[in-house]
Amino acid sequence: xxxxxxxxxxxxxxxxxxxxxxxxxxxxxxxxxxxxxxxxxxxxxxxxxxxxxxxxxxxxxxxxxxxxxxxxxxxxxxxxxxxxxxxxxxxxxxxxxxxxxxxxxxxxxxxxxxxxxxxxxxxxxxxxxxxxxxxxxxxxxxxxxxxxxxxxxxxxxxxxxxxxxxxxxxxxxxxxxxxxxxxxxxxxxxxxxxxxxxxxxxxxxxxxxxx
Amino acid sequence: xxxxxxxxxxxxxxxxxxxxxxxxxxxxxxxxxxxxxxxxxxxxxxxxxxxxxxxxxxxxxxxxxxxxxxxxxxxxxxxxxxxxxxxxxxxxxxxxxxxxxxxxxxxxxxxxxxxxxxxxxxxxxxxxxxxxxxxxxxxxxxxxxxxxxxxxxxxxxxxxxxxxxxxxxxxxxxxxxxxxxxxxxxxxxxxxxxxxxxxxxxxxxxxxxxxx
Numbered sequence: 217x218x219x220x221x222x223x224x225x226x227x228x229x230x231x232x233x234x235x236x237x238x239x240x241x242x243x244x245x246x247x248x249x250x251x252x253x254x255x256x257x258x259x260x261x262x263x264x265x266x267x268x269x270x271x272x273x274x275x276x277x278x279x280x281x282x283x284x285x286x287x288x289x290x291x292x293x294x295x296x297x298x299x300x301x302x303x304x305x306x307x308x309x310x311x312x313x314x315x316x317x318x319x320x321x322x323x324x325x326x327x328x329x330x331x332x333x334x335x336x337x338x339x340x341x342x343x344x345x346x347x348x349x350x351x352x353x354x355x356x357x358x359x360x361x362x363x364x365x366x367x368x369x370x371x372x373x374x375x376x377x378x379x380x381x382x383x384x385x386x387x388x389x390x391x392x393x394x395x396x397x398x399x400x401x402x403x404x405x406x407x408x409x410x411x412x413x414x415x416x417x418x419x420x421x422x423x424x425x426x427x
Numbered sequence: 428x429x430x431x432x433x434x435x436x437x438x439x440x441x442x443x444x445x446x447x448x449x450x451x452x453x454x455x456x457x458x459x460x461x462x463x464x465x466x467x468x469x470x471x472x473x474x475x476x477x478x479x480x481x482x483x484x485x486x487x488x489x490x491x492x493x494x495x496x497x498x499x500x501x502x503x504x505x506x507x508x509x510x511x512x513x514x515x516x517x518x519x520x521x522x523x524x525x526x527x528x529x530x531x532x533x534x535x536x537x538x539x540x541x542x543x544x545x546x547x548x549x550x551x552x553x554x555x556x557x558x559x560x561x562x563x564x565x566x567x568x569x570x571x572x573x574x575x576x577x578x579x580x581x582x583x584x585x586x587x588x589x590x591x592x593x594x595x596x597x598x599x600x601x602x603x604x605x606x607x608x609x610x611x612x613x614x615x616x617x618x619x620x621x622x623x624x625x626x627x628x629x630x631x632x633x634x635x636x637x638x639x
Contacts, residue, residue, distance in 0.1 A: 220517040228524075230497075231498040256483065308479055310462070383461040389575065
């Protein structure tokens with residue numbers, strides 16, 4: 217009977233102590249590695265291969281790639297515009313860009329336009345896709361531009377910014393200010409925003425300078 | 428007819444099945460993001476986390492998984508031995524050892540899951556569901572001022588957890604059935620010494636009769 221008890225106690229101790237002891241022995245030279253996975257340790261050491269794709273071009277040390285402007289269109293009759301940018305997914309993970317919403321305000325608080333993502337876009341890991349953001353400006357926006365004919369740039373405040381990526385919804389309750397230059401193609405009185413009609417197509421970059 | 432504790436044998440076999448299932452299927456999963464961004468899989472035999480499809484298991488967790496597997500395995504084998512011979516002198520010790528292990532496993536697992544949810548709520552302000560889907564908000568310290576973010580999560584108990592509950596019930600039933608199993612074997616014991624003496628007396632008188 218006592219032998220059985222001793223055997224059972226040894227089994228209990230052995231099944232508990234041996235595996236843990238073996239792990240401690242293996243990691244004896246680097247005890248933090250007992251609880252920190254190698255992937256997380258790599259991140260701490262600056263190896264972002266877990267998150268950042270290897271084939272993302274133009275990547276900085278963090279892997280982030282700035283979107284590049286491709287084109288823009290303006291429809292003065294419908295009072296709509298669209299801006300297409302090339303977005304690179306620098307992560308090692310596919311992204312589903314479901315929604316981008318924001319409201320652009322003039323310095324005096326006048327609502328100039330609402331901005332939204334034209335259609336959901338899926339960007340595979342390390343790949344690039346064209347993302348089109350559209351907007352519709354208000355009559356107040358036209359009036360504002362007409363009241364400032366000599367201004368070379370427009371100070372715009374973005375508010376109620378909501379971004380939905382992979383169902384992760386980020387809502388920025390603070391306002392973001394930016395300067396938009398009045399390029400000839402987009403803001404020409406005869407052929408663009410604030411004009412009498414027609415639609416324009418812009419190829420030049422929009423100069424944005426965030427505060 | 429040899430006596431066996433059929434419930435203990437069933438519990439032992441069910442425990443072995445539970446071990447085999449739990450290595451591959453967790454008892455509780457927490458899926459973060461939609462589509463899946465990360466997954467936390469909880470079971471006494473296989474606790475692991477994955478982020479962006481890459482599994483991350485610290486060595487200590489791996490060791491604890493092995494320890495739980497060996498403990499459950501030893502418990503099932505001990506129950507198997509007991510179930511085959513419940514009337515031995517050492518059987519009660521085997522039963523006492525074997526039936527408690529699944530009980531401890533399930534109890535510790537429930538404490539672990541509930542503790543995790545409570546800890547996340549109290550320490551991080553994050554409200555994970557135990558089952559079902561929810562959209563949890565990032566804690567304020569994780570997001571810059573003025574920015575709120577939320578992420579969908581889905582949690583569920585998987586079928587091995589319910590199998591573990593069934594194993595637990597079988598183990599407790601085997602413990603309760605032990606007395607009946609052992610009692611049945613008492614009826615098969617040889618006759619008592621007093622009865623044996625009566626028989627010998629009859630034989631002695633007849634032999635004395637012969638001698639005399």
